Amino acid sequence: MREILENAYGYIFEEELINEILKVSQYKKFKADEYLIEIGDYIKTMPLLIHGAIKILREDENGDEFLLYFLERGDTCAMTLTCCMGQHKSKIRAVAETDGEMLMIPVEKMEEWLTKYKTWRNFVFESYNVRLNEMLEAIDTLAFKNLDERIFKYLSDKVKVLGTTEIANTHQEIASEMHTSRVVVSRLLKGLELQGKIKLHRNKIEVLVF
Incomplete structure (x- = not known):
């Protein structure tokens, strides 16, 4: 597991943080088309994707879905971060695009690491930025x-x-x-x-x- 994690995130996180991730995280395998997060769920952990791809969807009042963005190896979901730290219900649906693996980080560790590790703080902020740009691109695509x-x-x-x-x-x-x-x-x-x-x-x- 260490080798897999380092291959996906070793260029971002220092050794001490990787050790903590391995200590507190929960390993999860998933299959293509599996529902990983449902709209209305309370989210208690944040995913670190180490293999595979996940699509993030929104749903309108008629139950129709709209693709916001994909998550790949080395990614996390900004929507999940917001829901975890604000203790809000999920407003997105996450569905596995392929088979894959991820590590689930407890919400209390997410907050602790923001002050403890600069690399974690940079990773969270950069994840917000990337996902925001992808959502803006999705809006532009739909509108124009x-x-x-x-x-x-x-x-x-x-x-x-x-x-x-x-x-x-x-x-x-x-x-x-x-x-x-x-x-x-x-x-x-x-x-x-x-x-x-x-x-x-x-x-x-x-x-x-x-």
Whole structure:
């Protein structure tokens, strides 16, 4: 476990902090599509992702979901930080995009380490900054981009997160996360294929440029 943690966070945290993380954290494995955090949950621990990818979603009053951002190895979730430290209910849903592993940090240690370790404080502040920029980008994409551009960005982001140019999502799954219909997604995907940006296969989408 030490080697895995150091590979993911060793360039950020000093040895003493890594030792504390290993001492107090709870190890958790998860499977693709597993619900890790649900809207309305009280969150008592903060995740440090050491392997895999997680998508963070918001839900509107009709129950439709909107993708905010992905978490990758070496990341944590700013929404989780806020809920933990403020003892608020979660306003996001976290769903595993792939199989993975994470370490869960007790909330009391999060607060203690803010004053004890400069590297931890920098990590928390930088995490807030990164997640804020990603949410602003998501808002800009929703407000200013056409739906075909949004779908292509969604596919490009998946390529970066998963490390593969072949995306296994169905047209219906993409439609759900894009707040549109499967028919519209299928039509726009065909248009992207004609532009040479993707290649449609029977059970996958291959991204050719990103």
